[in-house]
Each structure stands twice: as structure tokens, then as C-alpha cells.
Amino acid sequence: MEQGIVKPKTQRHKRILKARLPKVHENDKKSLFIRGGNTSETVTSVLKDLYALKKPNATLFRKRNITRPFENATSIEFLSKMNDASLFMFGSHSKKRPHNLVIGRTFDSQLLDMIELGVENYQSLESVKGNKCALATKPCLVFAGPEFETDDELRRLQSILTDFFRGPVIKNVRLAGLEHVIQFTANDGRVFLRSYRIALKKSGTRIPRIELENMGPNMDLTVRRTHIASDDLYKKACRKPKAAKPKKVKNVSGDIFGTKRGRIHMTSQDLGNLQTRKVKALKRNLSETKSAKKTIKRLKSS
């Protein structure tokens, strides 16, 4: 649908529409947490906890949305468009698929990819005793296990999870503020999600020693159904705008050792006007110079 057919009637609406236009440097993705028609206590709690971790850039819907994303994704697309959020997590529970989570993302308000996960061994944020990290901390993400590189579905899951949990894109980070780490470990088709609080301990050197404390939420995930974007669409979605790419610096190259090498282009030199070292012996009118006169005198006297 072409934008701008319906003209905004208020300045506020105009500003909102402008903020939602495609941009070269994009804003942080927002995420939706959607409860399906039927949810178990576990699934509701998972949605709540993950919402708490993602809070400023997330919305948790109060009401249920009776839809099945793998059968018809239009309602998810609609919700994501209306809320200007491109990440979603959908929770449901049924006999066939108990404690079900669907995590996915959209591109241009069209579904890009989504993966269905089963939740087991859930440990909520509340049930784990101890200190929690501050609200809206950017977590460190760790992916462990060779399966994230060998398995196609898990590779895409890694991309989705990175997108989902990485938080805002920032330029500076406060070193003391790094206090949350989420680890995903893939083993035998299962993914273990563990969330820890980081404690920075003195090591005697400048770099601190790191100790971890269990913080929760923790869960074991199994991959169920998947919907993966076609290569074409994915490539299109990953394209970087020209304006966002760093400008190429001409004639300057470097190598891994950090040496900088430059190439200079010059106009051809005029060798006729070249300034050379002045040597007396090379002077043109030799007879006029003092030394020449002296030698002539000496020759005459002898």
C-alpha cells in the first residue's frame, strides 16, 4: 500500500507517521508479546519474564489473541504493523504442543521468519532467589555449541535470538553496567537458555575476574515447526543502504598489523628547473671564479 493516501489530520498523527517511515539508520526494533487462545502458567510466566527483560522496547498484550501463526500469519502481521514492532513472541498451550512459544520477526510488516519452540524445565525470574540486574540493561549474549554453525534451523534461530535479545544499539557502554548475560547452548537439538547476573571481582590486574550468579529466567527449548524466509527475501531484508555504509577512503590502505599505507599521485616533474647541489667545479664560467684565477696565476709563475 502506497503511503500518504490518507492524509494525517493532526500534527501528532503526522509526527507518528513520519517516525514510522523507512529510515537509513533504523530505530531499535520493538517487540510484541502475544498470548494465544490458551496458555499454560509456564507460557504466561515466560512471556512476562522476557517482557520484563526487554521492557522499554516491548509491549505485552493484556488480552488474548486467538490465532495460529503457522496456519495464518496475517493477524500477527497486522498487529506488528499497527504497533510498529517487528519482533514478536507468541505463547500458547495445547495437548499436541504443550508450552509453546513462537518467536519471529517481520520485515516491511510482512512475516520474515519464525520458529516454534517448546519450553521445558522452566525457572522463572521470581523463583530464583538473589539479586536481579537493573531494568533495561543491555545483556551480553553467548552462543555455545557447534550446532549453531552446522544446523540450518539453529543458525537462523541464533540470528532471531540475537535480534530479539540484543537490546538497543549503542555507541558507548558503561563498564560497571555490564551485569547481565544470556547464554544459549545447543546440544542434541535442544537449546538451553540460561540467564546470569555478572559480578565483577578484583583480579589484581586492570581486567576484573568475572563470577556469575544464577538470575533466571532459565528454560530448555526444543525446536518444533519453523518458517524460514526464502533466500531472496532474506537477502533483500539484510541489504544495507548506501548512505549507511562507511565512505571508502581512496589511496589509503592498511594491513592486520596496523600499518597505514598511503599512495600519492603527483604531476610529472620538470627536470630542467631541478635544484641540485651547488659545486664550484660545475660552475659554467670557470675563468671568473677566484680559485680559477689563482690556479692560472700559479701556472704562469711556474
Place this chain on the structure above:
Amino acid sequence: MGVKAQDILENIRKDEEERIKSTTVEKDIDVNLDLGNLLAVDSNPLDAIKLRRSKESYLMQLARGNTQLLLNNIWQLETERVEDAVVAKLPDPETRLPREKPIPKSKPPTKWEEYAKVKGIRNRKKGRMVWDDVTKSWKPRWGYQRGNDDTKEWVLEVPKNANPNEDQFEKKMKEKKERVAKNELQRLRNIARRSGKKVPGTGLTNLPNKQQSTQELEATFHQAKRSTASLGRFENNLRNEKPAKNQGKKRKFDPVIMISEKDRQMKIVNEMFKKNPKMDVNKAVNQEINQTTVRKHKPGKNGKGQKGGKKFGGKGKGKKR
């Protein structure tokens, strides 16, 4: 004394080693780090036995190692002091993640913008305030309490040859409304043009630099041809012109009076049962011509002579006398 000093030195050395040890982590395969995203990807194989025996402690130990590696690298980055906090400058994220929305495209010019460019018309900035002669003050050019407001006049002059009963106020309002409507229509038409869609009533309004297909060109051509006062009835045909495709056909009805149902049916039946064959003049003439030529070129003296003649001519196919 000497022995003690040696012990102390030894202790210091051990301490130093332990300190360095406490922050170093060794991995067989290097962990991939993306500092911009605070992301570490460890592709080392997992220890299956430990994972089975003591899952939680193994996972935590694994996480500790990887986090230590990640933070070691973050601590190496350039740091700054901002209001009592040490801040590290992160590099740009490296991991390729899909965008939320497509890359913005530049808006193609509207029809007016195109025209203005050709004519060299440029927008002039007008001041926001105008001088109002009636109140002797500066007032906004438009909007609430605008100056020189011509919508609030209480009397209007009736033009000389206008209908005296016509309401000039109403006429003025109507004209304004029409101008607004026209502007809106043109705005929508520009949007349609931008998205390459058909605009009802005007056919295709493609952008000038967009290539049209032969079909589209033909449709436009026939539309232009029909767009005369006499609906194209007196337009000359071009040399290789093709008739317009998919043009609406005029419906033809049988006359209601004069011919009865029975006559119509009888006409069809008569046509079907007619015995005497119809003569197709064109076909007959063609057949006749064909037969005479075949007779002429029957192999014989004449044919041989021709063959010989051809040989003389050689290969040249374009040879003419």
C-alpha cells in the same frame, strides 16, 4: 635473611601468575566476538559427559569462560570518563541482521515539480506575517485571525453581466471547494503515478523515464486517437497500424418488428439445407493460376535450358539484370 627474600619473591611470582590466570580462558577454537552487540559465539564442542552429570554447573562454567573472554576484549577498548562513570566506546555491530523496513527510496517528482523544473520556476519564500491595512497591524498570512481575510467580507460586488439573482457568496464558496477538490485529485493522481498504477479516466500516467511495453504504448496510442471531438472517426490510419485490442464492442440487436421468429429460424434452416455449392471467386482464381504455372514448368526442354542458365549465374543471390 637471604632465603626469606627468595621465598617472598617466589610468592610474588606465584601471585602474579594466579592473577593473570584468573582472567584468562583457554579455548581450542577462537570464540567469535561481536563487541558492538556484546555477542560471543563459541563453536567449541561441548563436553557431553559433564553436561549429562552436572548440567547446571557445567553451563554456568561455560558461560563464565565465554563472558570473561567477552569482557576481557571490552576492557581493551578505548575508554572515556563521563560523569563519574568509565565508559567504553563500542565498535559498530558486525553481525548481519535483517532490517525492520526496506531501504528508503527517493520520491519521484510530481507532475508540477517536473513542469516547474522545465520552466525554471522556483519556490519563493513568503513571510509568515502580512500587513493588514484595516486593523493597521501585522497578522498571520493564513490560519486563525489571518490578515486581509477575503472570506469574511460582508459585501460582494455583482459583476456587470452576471445574473442578478445569483448568490455571489455561495458562488465564491463553491469555487473554493472545487479548487480544493482538484488539488486533492491531483495529489492522489501523483501517488498513483508514483506507484505505477492505472488512473481511472486518464489511462496510464507513467513516470517519464519509465519504459512502456508495446501493449501499453498501443493502448495509449488508441486512446489518444479516440480523444477527438468526433471520437476519432475522421482520423487517418497509419501504414502498419493494428486495430485496437479489447475495445468495447457496440451491441447489435435484431430488429423487433418486421421480422418474425419463424422467419429468422427459417433463414438458418434454408442456409443449412442449401445443396448448390457456393463459389469462392478468390479461391477459384488462385487455383487456376496455380495450375497454369505448373503446366508451364513441367520438366522438358524448357526446364533443362533454365537449369543451365542458372549455373552461369553462379552463387550470387542478389544478382539482377
